[in-house]
Amino acid sequence: MNNINTYYKSIFAESFSKIFDIPQDDLLDTQFTLENPKDLSHGDFSTNICMVFAQLHKINPLEAAEKITNDLLDHESFESIHFAKPGFINFMVKKVIWYEFLLKKLDTNILFNQNIGIGEIVNIEYVSANPTGPLHIGHCRGAVFGDVLANLLESTGFNVVKEYYINDAGSQIDLLAKSVILRIEELQSNKKIDSFPAELYPGEYLIDVAQSIIKSHGEDIHQREDYFELVKSQTVHLLLEGIKSDLSLLSIEQNKFVSEKDLVNKGKIDQAINRLEEMKLIYQGELEKPKGKMIDDWEPREQMLFRSSTYGDEVDRPLQKSNGEWTYFANDIAYHFDKYQRGASHLIDIWGADHGGYIKRMHASIKALTDNKAKFTVKLCQMVKLISDGQQIKMSKRSGDFITLREMVERVGSDSIRFMMMYRKNEAPLEFDFQKVTEQSKDNPVFYVQYAHARISSVLRNLKEQNIDIDLTNFSNCDMSHLKDPSEILLIKKIMNYHSIVESAVSLLEPHRIAYYLYELASEFHSLWNLGKVDKSKKFIDASNLPQTHARIALLVATQRNIKSGLGIIGVSTPDEMK
16 A cells, blocks of 8 residues: 555544444545645544544534544544534644655555546547637647646546547538638639638638649639539538647647548438437427527527527427537537547546637437436636736737647647646636746746756766766665655655645546646655755765665655646646756
């Protein structure tokens, strides 16, 4: 057992079982928690075991907390233990226990539970930008969030499908093709187009697309019978390849691309609608005119409706337009049903915050089509404001009205973007300051964390330079009792908290917790480093005291392993040297 939380939960479960005659396994199977109190004066940990089981077994939680506290007062693993209203138990861990578990962690190199997911298939769909142009800053946050969440779940035992849905059907793709045809005509006539029709795409990036199509298919391409369809398919292909190339700059490689056009052609929409009809969830009716804000797809006519209100939606939803085409909602229903049919038991979508109103109808359709067997989660990402010299940036030389993802990566690099996109909760607004992410200071979180890793590497190099022989892969004979300074103990506690942070991030689908943790871990390390600069007795290496040096090096190795692991989940590099 190398998990300190599990160790103490077992102690509390054993005590509770003994006092109240409840099987210990029943207690451990129930989700009572062991957490770090916000106020450190309360202790190292706090547990709600009495709060959880008081309700289940009709026990007074405060009385239960008092009995368990008294039972464990003399237990060898507690420095101190006390209870508090309405039934919490707070305690301090003995130093020897911290040392013991730090050694175990170094011995096994298991940093967290890698079997949480036990192979469950999770489908995470993210980015899914319409293939009508290059990716921009509006796509960047969701792209990074989805990718880091996928990394987090994969590292804890889930079977993750990283998916991109290609919206390559419908009127917007026809308009895109018409825009490219205008660019082809412009190139072939050598006459610049002064103005584009309002409904078309005026971006100059389509000039490159037009040039590629002419180069591949010849100057007389406009004479082909399939001219329009060829331009349309080639345009989608070229823009999608550009999107994949842009994503690769952020080390994002999705393993599944699903075409909306293919779903339509394969009859997937018809299959999903037929299933709903068999369930008697489809009817012909007329929706009332919405009061207040307009509801998508509302038309004052009788139409095909899905009984989404049966599953928690505000109103039933239309599935077919007046021209007979399926609505976007109908296509989305079929797409999500297809994900489920491919084996995913948990469908996770990463959307922009402006799509929040679409969640309930999708929940309703998935509940219906999967008989409530599939779990569906939407994580909304707020927009990102770009700041430079204290001013918000809104324009791009290339595209005219947005900052491209490629421009961002070229300016500050993938590491800065990936870390900073995770340094706020996904639902909170985020300002990306170009000056701050290039500073070499504590105010630049990614630098601060990477610098901790590099500083530890420099200490390990100094060992060799001073001919001090320490096996960095085996600390079984290390005497951790030399770690006595309060800053050293704080760093041990932070190291040992990593597994809990990972488990919380997984259970809540909040990977930003990893970034927060890494910054706090780096802060504890840098504080210890700075102590050594003002007090020689606190330096990590002391050739005259090898047992102490051995213990301090063990502490640094454990710190560096956590940093490397956490940055690996976020997808950020771990340099051994930094200027």
